[in-house]
Amino acid sequence: xxxxxxxxxxxxxxxxxxxxPNANDDGICGRFxxxxxxxxxxxxxxxxxxxxxLGKQSRDTxxxxxxxxxxxxxxxxxxxxxxxKE
Numbered sequence: 001x002x003x004x005x006x007x008x009x010x011x012x013x014x015x016x017x018x019x020x021p022n023a024n025d026d027g028i029c030g031r032f033x034x035x036x037x038x039x040x041x042x043x044x045x046x047x048x049x050x051x052x053x054l055g056k057q058s059r060d061t062x063x064x065x066x067x068x069x070x071x072x073x074x075x076x077x078x079x080x081x082x083x084x085k086e
Contacts, residue, residue: 004032014039015042
């Protein structure tokens with residue numbers, strides 16, 4: 001079977017359909033003309049990407065919070081050390 005080429009958006013749509021409760025992979029594959037192995041690969045990449053994105057967001061948020069706290073401490077030290085300037 002020659003598989004059609006799909007845009008990223010269409011692949012996402014197909015994967016999301018396949019993740020729905022009671023979804024039938026055989027039916028979805030037949031409907032879109034793809035192999036089950038292709039759908040499995042797309043699902044894996046989709047879920048891996050979601051994990052990476054959510055994990056990165058968490059790390060980025062932690063790093064941003066730490067930098068903000070460091071900046072606050074530095075500003076407080078500067079104000080305390082030098083006092084207010086007029």
